[in-house]
Amino acid sequence: MLVLEGVTRRFGAKAAVSGVDLAVAPGSFVGVIGRSGAGKSTLLRMVNRLVEPSEGVIRFGDRDVTALTGRALRDWRARCAMIFQQFNLVGRLDVLTNVLMGRLNAVPASRALVRLWSAEDKAIALAALEQFDIAGLAAERADRLSGGQQQRVAIARALVQEPDIILADEPIASLDPRNTRVVMDALRRINRHYGITVLCNLHSLDLARGCCDRLVGMAAGRVVFDGTPADLTDAAVRELYGLEAAEVLDAPPPAAVRFPAAAAGLAA
Ligand SMILES: Nc1ncnc2c1ncn2[C@@H]1O[C@H](COP(=O)(O)OP(=O)(O)OP(=O)(O)O)[C@@H](O)[C@H]1O
16 A cells, blocks of 8 residues: 655745645556646655655555665665656667666666676566567667657556556656557556556546546645546536636547547456
8 A cells, every 4th residue: 555644845935745645555546637737746756756755754565665765765666667758768779678677676786787688587578568569669769669659668668667556647648549548558457457556647637537446636736636537526627627627627538538448458
């Protein structure tokens, strides 16, 4: 269980995140929603300590994440893989090597430094690529791939880290509707198949409703909604999005990002 207690982050006088209490059950798929500037990215980044909390405690099981340093902090970061809007691959390296980077924490430093990957590590990385239908691209330079392919490589890299949690910060913000669906399916498959907890920031309310088990809504750094997609009434949306609510509520659901069969990828 991931638990946040009274977590606050200030930048100067401004609190980007303010007194957040949250418990995330293992294996859940939680969407973090809210308007731009609500504090979603800062919240996610505090979980893996890319951003340091100003106050509060973050725990995972009996581990005090906020107190970790050195090797223990690196281990924690390996246990909670991050997926970014801009993919964060090394463009000049091939796809397989990018995925193998996810194994860095699992191999001895001497081998990692010279990128002497074992046959087993390569097999694990290839198997991850196969899961997302991109094994055929293993030898391609990462920067030759489309955005959707690059994000699938990033998800494969996260998967080979064998994480407990995946933190996805607007993972589909740079993608077209078709790739949006492919990438969200990939995240759902990981969640359902491996039981990996997913905490995912999403701008699209429709997408969040369609693929998350639970929604956490933020406004001005605070959690103002916490419930199932069915609990998210129009009134709750108005509180979350303020003047933008009409826009969000009226947005026609893009057909290509609907998840009618609760994620087609689950059977794979
Ligand atoms: N490094 C920083 N320095 C100063 N202010 C920051 C920093 N990072 C975030 N903020 C501020 O904190 C607030 C919350 O930002 P954050 O990026 O967490 O929101 P968000 O909900 O993820 O927004 P978006 O959906 O636009 O990414 C914003 O007002 C932002 O300007």
